[in-house]
Structure formats: structure tokens, C-alpha cells
Amino acid sequence: MKLTNYDGTEASDEAYNIHESIETMRKFTLPRLKNNTYNLTEEDKNDRIKAIKNYISKLQHDLGVELGNDKAWENV
16 A cells, blocks of 8 residues: 555654564464463453554554654554
8 A cells, every 4th residue: 555645745654664563463472462372361462462552553543644644544
């Protein structure tokens, strides 16, 4: 996927890297935690899932800022 700003220009490398981090966590990390691949206790598993979801939210905000609009990630 090619990220673009609202004016059609390419987003910065930083924005692309942030987006890739979000996608990696969504596609790989969270599913593995939910399936308890790491043999964690239920409490540890839930704590890690919550922490990752909070981190994804922070990255989404950072991506929006990087693209010049704090809600830009909603359009990605």
C-alpha cells in the first residue's frame, strides 16, 4: 500500500514505518496473543493485549500527526 497525503503527495518514510508497525501488530502480534501462542496466564495475556491496543492507538495518532491531520489514520 502506498500512503499519500490529502494533496496526493507521498507520505514520509516515517508515516510509512508507523503504518507498517500498526499492520504488523494487528496481523501477527494480536492474533498470536489471542490464541495464547506464548502460553501466558489469562491475566498476562489480557494485560498484553490491552497494552498493544493502547500502543496501536498511540501509533495511529502519531501517523495522523505525521500526515498533517490527527484523524488522517482513519482514511488509511
